Amino acid sequence: MSVAITDTDFENVVIKSALPVLVDFWAPWCGPCRGIGPIVEELASEYAGRLQVCKMNVDESSKVPAMFGIRAIPTLILFKDGEVVDQITGAVAKSTLAAMIEKAL
């Protein structure tokens, strides 16, 4: 299961996480975000215990997206020890996302 996060808890949940974290920046009115949403959920269960998966609604939080220079959604950023290790923009295939995760774990 993914965890919904906001500007307020980003630091605690993502930056200070012991596990690598995949953050899906999305919005409800974004078609491609809806496309990739179920894939992100599948990956959350498949990598449970090895990867934390979070979703940030960019309508509700704008500080963190601005901090990471996000200008398009969906953008998925992979954090490890509080640092950005990789990112992907657009509704990519599940295998592409899985490859990004595998490389970082």
Next chain:
Amino acid sequence: MLYDAAVIGAGPAGITAALYLVRAGAGTALIENSAPGGQILSTAEIENYPGFPHAVKGWELADLFDAHLAEYPVERLRGGVLSVRPAEGRLFHLDLEEGKGLDAKAVIVCSGAQHRKLGIPGEEEFSGRGVSYCAVCDGNFYRGRDVAVVGGGNSALEEALYLSRIVRKVYLIHRRDTFRGAQIFQDKLRAAENVEIVTECVPEEIRGGAAGMESVAVRSRRDGEIRVIAAEGIFIYVGMDPANGFLPEEVRRDPAGFVITDAEMNASIPGLFAAGDIRSKHCRQVCTAVGDGATAAAAALSYLEHWNA
């Protein structure tokens, strides 16, 4: 698993086809590799679909289509279709991602089309950091900034208008001096104070730095002069390519790759039908996709009757 009919793609054509098939009692699988709705999901507002006098948001219409189909026992499968091929006993075999597959007596292809890229330097590099193909998705990130829109058809004009209500300034870049898009959009754009129309110019390079895109260089087709337009975003609407990579080679297509059908949506292989934007035709709208979907389903049902006879 064997189905009476497999519908590939859950845009307006595919959802309508599935709806008509299942209501007629056909065992139907609907395969979608993204979210139901297709291109309407990346359209801000739809103003020309009857029944919505005050326009409807693309994603709201997609939800309504999806909710309508959810009333019926259609098998919904998610994932890409890798290939469709004629198999033993007049069946079609569909190879799906992750090693899955299914068989069907009839196949309706509603896979639609995807945005064509410009193919210029900087387009890949600044993808997601300035380059976008979905104004409704990404427009909000450019509030108070300057952006460019490339293209001259309905999509380009509609999205330029949509963006003009959000951003500081829109540069509409088009290679010709006339637009293919509807007059009503052209009039609205000419009336918009923050839209500059840059005609007879072709984008050559998208430039920027670590923070993302900063400008687009365009070359004039009149005198070859290069102009650098400062813009932090560029929205590209230069046409569509058919999503046809999974079809058998023998399926007849037009030179652009769209599937040729007759008026009943029969493709060149018996039992294979095409509907919506994937079909070779002039008018690509939600209305025509829905019409194609219903026509294709009726033709498929008649084909199935003979199949079973």
